[in-house]
Amino acid sequence: xxxxxxxxxxxxxxxxxxxxxxxxxxxxxxxxxxxxxxxxxxxxxxxxxxxxxxxxxxxxxxxxxxxxxxxxxxxxxxxxxxxxxxxxxxxxxxxxxxxxxxxxxxxxxxxxxxxxxxxxxxxxxxxxxxxxxxxxxxxxxxxxxxxxxxxxxxxxxxxxxxxxxxxxxxxxxxxxxxxxxxxxxxxxxxxxxxxxxxxxxxxxxxxxxxxxxxxxxxxxxxxxxxxxxxxxxxxxxxxxxxxxxxxxxxxxxxx
Amino acid sequence: xxxxxxxxxxxxxxxxxxxxxxxxxxxxxxxxxxxxxxxxxxxxxxxxxxxxxxxxxxxxxxxxxxxxxxxxxxxxxxxxxxxxxxxxxxxxxxxxxxxxxxxxxxxxxxxxxxxxxxxxxxxxxxxxxxxxxxxxxxxxxxxxxxxxxxxxxxxxxxxxxxxxxxxxxxxxxxxxxxxxxxxxxxxxxxxxxxxxxxxxxxxxxxxxxxxxxxxxxxxxxxxxxxxxxxxxxxxxxxxx
Numbered sequence: 048x049x050x051x052x053x054x055x056x057x058x059x060x061x062x063x064x065x066x067x068x069x070x071x072x073x074x075x076x077x078x079x080x081x082x083x084x085x086x087x088x089x090x091x092x093x094x095x096x097x098x099x100x101x102x103x104x105x106x107x108x109x110x111x112x113x114x115x116x117x118x119x120x121x122x123x124x125x126x127x128x129x130x131x132x133x134x135x136x137x138x139x140x141x142x143x144x145x146x147x148x149x150x151x152x153x154x155x156x157x158x159x160x161x162x163x164x165x166x167x168x169x170x171x172x173x174x175x176x177x178x179x180x181x182x183x184x185x186x187x188x189x190x191x192x193x194x195x196x197x198x199x200x201x202x203x204x205x206x207x208x209x210x211x212x213x214x215x216x217x218x219x220x221x222x223x224x225x226x227x228x229x230x231x232x233x234x235x236x237x238x239x240x241x242x243x244x245x246x247x248x249x250x251x252x253x254x255x256x257x258x259x260x261x262x263x264x265x266x267x268x269x270x271x272x273x274x275x276x277x278x279x280x281x282x283x284x285x286x287x288x289x290x291x292x293x294x295x296x297x298x299x300x301x302x
Numbered sequence: 303x304x305x306x307x308x309x310x311x312x313x314x315x316x317x318x319x320x321x322x323x324x325x326x327x328x329x330x331x332x333x334x335x336x337x338x339x340x341x342x343x344x345x346x347x348x349x350x351x352x353x354x355x356x357x358x359x360x361x362x363x364x365x366x367x368x369x370x371x372x373x374x375x376x377x378x379x380x381x382x383x384x385x386x387x388x389x390x391x392x393x394x395x396x397x398x399x400x401x402x403x404x405x406x407x408x409x410x411x412x413x414x415x416x417x418x419x420x421x422x423x424x425x426x427x428x429x430x431x432x433x434x435x436x437x438x439x440x441x442x443x444x445x446x447x448x449x450x451x452x453x454x455x456x457x458x459x460x461x462x463x464x465x466x467x468x469x470x471x472x473x474x475x476x477x478x479x480x481x482x483x484x485x486x487x488x489x490x491x492x493x494x495x496x497x498x499x500x501x502x503x504x505x506x507x508x509x510x511x512x513x514x515x516x517x518x519x520x521x522x523x524x525x526x527x528x529x530x531x532x533x534x535x536x537x538x539x540x541x542x
Contacts, residue, residue, distance in 0.1 A: 089360040142324075222345050229344070252339045284334045291328035298320040 051143040052150060055134065059151025062121055068113065072159050075113075076166050079105045083170070099170035099266040106163030107183060107261050111215065114156050114187050118194040119207045122148065126202065132302050141297050145290070149191060156187035171266040178270035183261040185282040190215065192286055196293040199300065217250075218257040225251055255285040349391050352383055355403040358410050365411065373411035377418060380404050381425070393429040401426055402441040409445060419445060419456040427463055435468055443477060450484035457481050458494045465501060475501045492524060499533065511537055 063069070079102055087098045125131045134144050164180040171179075193214060197207035217224075228247040260278055265271075317325075355361075365372035380401070384391045405418040405426075419442060427438040439460045446457040457477055464474035478498035485495060496518065502511040515533055518524045524533070 085363075089357070089363055225345050252336050254339075255335075256339075256342075281338060284331060284338050287327060288331035288335050291324055291331050294324045295320050295328055298324060299314040299317070301315050 051134070051137060051139040052147040055144060055147025056150035056154065059121070059148055060154045063117060063151075063155045066117070066121075068117060068155065069158065071113065072109075072162050075109050076106075076162055079109070080166060095170055096267040099167065100263040102163075102167060102170060103179065103261070103263040103266045106160075106166065107186075107263075110156065110159045110163060110183060110187060111190060113159060114152065115190050115194045115211050115215075116208065117155065118148075118152050118191055119198055119204055119211070122195065122198050123202075123204050123207075135302060142294055145195065145294055145297055148195060149290075152191045152195075153184075153188060156191060157184060160184050160187065167266060172269055175265045175270040178272060178275060179261050179265050181275065182278050185278055186257060186260040188282060189255055189257075189285055189289065192289040192293060196289050196296065199293055199296040214254075215257065218254045220258070221251050221254050222256075222258050256281055349395075352380075352397050352400045352404070354400050355407045358407055361407055361411055370412040370415070373408045373415055374417065376404070376408050376411070377415075377421070380408070381421060393426060394431050394434065398426070398434045398437040402437055405441060406445070413449065414452075416456075419453060423456050423459040423463065427460075427467075432468055435463060436473075439463060439468075439473070439477070443480070446480065447484065450480075451486055451489040454481060454485050454490045454494055458497060461497050461501065465504065471501060471505045475505065492526075492529065495523060496533070503536070508537065 082105070083098045083102045086101055087094045122131075131144070135141060160180055160183045163183070164176050167176045167179065190211065194207065194211050197210045201207055201210070224247055228244045256277075259274065259281075265274075361372070361376075362369065384393060384396065402422075405422055409415060409418040422438045422441050427435045429435065442453075442456045442460045446453045446460075450457075458481060461474050461477045461481065464470050464477055468474075475498065478501045481490075482495045482498050499511050499514050499518070502508075502514060515524075515537065519530060524530055
């Protein structure tokens, strides 16, 4: 393993600290806590469950947005400052840069998720929170690699952000879209209907099952650990796919 | 411009610059992802039950000050609840206490909206289940009493449902009587205020119908001579 990976990871993480991302995380958690307390006061019954669900969904969204935006903006800044070219000029394979950045961003994702997990302990069982935390980390790992891939491919903040957002929303809602496309209400057996149904099934083949990750129902009704192995397997398969694609683009990139 | 020149202008290095291990990993990972997805059975649709409505205070808070817009969004959601992804639930399977509760809360969010009342009498009351129809009529009656001059149309439709669909003439009579007693002549057309007359007629209570007609004429609620003649002729025909 290249000796560059650890320094790149450390500097990436240090950049996150200097960008006050952890102050932002603290502020976000305080806001979520306030919102949850307010919503809890409105609830007539199942107060704790409502609070756990809202704070779980809020933390998930906050972590995804923060991590993806930071990955994209930080890497673009490095491209513009020529730091990327400086690193590649060192006697190390290009993959060191990719793995180093991934490791640094994942450390950030681990800390943000841990902050959310600690907050969730106020409203949910520790075992359920742990399951949710592991699953959220897997989700963030996929999104970190996806953000890097989009940036290597398109090299533009707006395009990369929109693609990551679209991919995320599509992956999370794909099961519902599949159900709608198979709905008997819509089944007219017309050619266009069959085509659209087929298209949806094909698109689903290439998307990760993000709707199974970090579900708030675990926080409400308790988690079943048997759901974790498929999540870990999906994370491994899809991370390998995205990572290989990102490395493919990185190796083809002309300086 | 030739293809060769285009290729030379490319900002990417040739494919041979990519280590073969990465290309192999890419192909294997893509195959693994497809295989992983294909192992899954097709998703199965599960019908969700209509939840009980939250408190009005909670809905006010969630509307973020946009009560009319939020009321309409909720109405669309409620209306589409029978069409869940991959499954269609018949109205007769919905919990009508919850439906009435949601309609009531939505109407409380925007009391000037006609949507919940229209849905109650024209959509939810169309279900061929007398119990569920009565629940919708009860809802409309309750809401009518809160603003009779603005909501008389829906109670008039309730009279029609009670008389012709439920064939419950006492209920129709009660609703028609409320329609006459609680509304004001200048705001509500005569035909709506005369519904009680026709219900009494259908019940065979001709004496009651006669008294009502006399009352309507005496209080000046029917002034048109042709209308008075029509109602009198109809009553005379029934008496014969």
